[in-house]
Amino acid sequence: ACGLCEDERFSRTGVSISCDAGMCRNYFHVTCAQREGLLSEAxxxxxxxxxxxxxxxxxxxxxxxxxxxxxxxxxxxQAKDKRHEDKPPSDEKARVERKLAWHREKYLATKAKKPPAWVPTQKMPRLLTTSPAACKKLLKKAEMLGMSPQTYLTNSDTMVNIRKKWHIQPAFSVEFISYYLDRNNRMVSMQRHLDELLQQNSKLQEEEQNVRQKYEQVFIINVYKY
Known part of the structure; x- marks a missing residue:
């Protein structure tokens, strides 16, 4: 998820990059990093x-x-102001366009030296939430239907109370979605705990068998001795 998005609903859409500082695990969109002034060039x-x-x-x-x-x-x-003006291109705009063209040529030259990127040979399915255009259309539809797009943002009290509710009617509601996600997390943790218990059980059985064998050996030695 992008850590710089102004709208949390779009933080998991599009393609994000990671910070280039060693083992840093922060991710963000290129456009968001450009807005925050975090892009650099060697x-x-x-x-x-x-x-x-x-x-x-x-x-x-x-x-x-x-x-x-x-x-x-x-x-x-400046770009916003010039959209409403119908003036011929000025010297400043020409200078910016020349600079942009120079950067484009430099980028294309660098890109030509790199090996081609892998491209899938056929269409691959992906989640609907990874498309910013689809999310914007869904939000627009929700506004037209009179639905609040912020209902999914629940507070901590609601999330805590969800653990106590085991019989919620299936519906496209905040309570049921929170319950469904919490149930999946609990199932994963229970399965992991079960695997750990099975491993411990197998180890204890092996130890019990070894102890039993040692006991039988000691018992036989004592019987022959006396």
């Missing part, structure tokens, strides 16, 4: 396979990220 002097990298908020430089975020907000503001 210097031209370094010859590495992938010159593009990104750090999370914990491992990134806050001052550099703040300046990049300010630049991103300024570009978004």
């Amino acid at each position: 210097s031209t002097e370094e010859s590495i396979a992938d010159p593009f990298f990104a750090y999370c908020k914990l491992h990134g430089d806050k001052n550099i990220a703040r300046s990049k975020r300010c630049n991103w907000l300024a570009l978004q503001s």
